[in-house]
Amino acid sequence: MRNDDLDPGPxxxxxxxxxxxxxxxxxxxxxxxxxxxxxxxxxxxxxxxFSVALYWDLPEALMVVIVACxxxxxxxxxxxxxxxxxxxxxxxxxxxAAAEHAHRAAPSQPPRQPxxxxxxxxxxxxxxxxDTP
Numbered sequence: 078m079r080n081d082d083l084d085p086g087p088x089x090x091x092x093x094x095x096x097x098x099x100x101x102x103x104x105x106x107x108x109x110x111x112x113x114x115x116x117x118x119x120x121x122x123x124x125x126x127f128s129v130a131l132y133w134d135l136p137e138a139l140m141v142v143i144v145a146c147x148x149x150x151x152x153x154x155x156x157x158x159x160x161x162x163x164x165x166x167x168x169x170x171x172x173x174a175a176a177e178h179a180h181r182a183a184p185s186q187p188p189r190q191p192x193x194x195x196x197x198x199x200x201x202x203x204x205x206x207x208d209t210p
Contacts, residue, residue, distance in 0.1 A: 106164045112157030119150035 123146035130139035 116154030
């Protein structure tokens with residue numbers, strides 16, 4: 078294991094990261110982000126080339142570029158978006174499970190009773206009932 082692969086961790090002793098799943102998820106998320114960037118860039122290029130092609134009466138060479146960009150966008154965007162949603166869902170699930178675990182681990186406290194409400198002896202003006210001493 079290289080020194081670069083070591084996480085200083087909370088103790089700072091250079092021990093490996095305690096959770097390889099989190100590292101793997103971060104790696105997958107970075108690849109999903111790259112795929113999205115490539116896919117959206119291909120869409121932008123396809124739109125720009127289409128605009129130019131319309132001006133030049135749709136030459137065949139530009140149509141090939143447009144179709145190639147659309148194919149690249151389709152191939153890269155679909156898996157990247159799905160994987161990105163999967164990573165987000167896994168992180169959300171992990172946060173929820175950690176919060177539930179922390180809630181269960183906390184010592185149980187008896188439910189708090191609401192504070193008693195003090196009632197004033199004065200009545201609103203125009204009240205029908207007279208004050209009784």
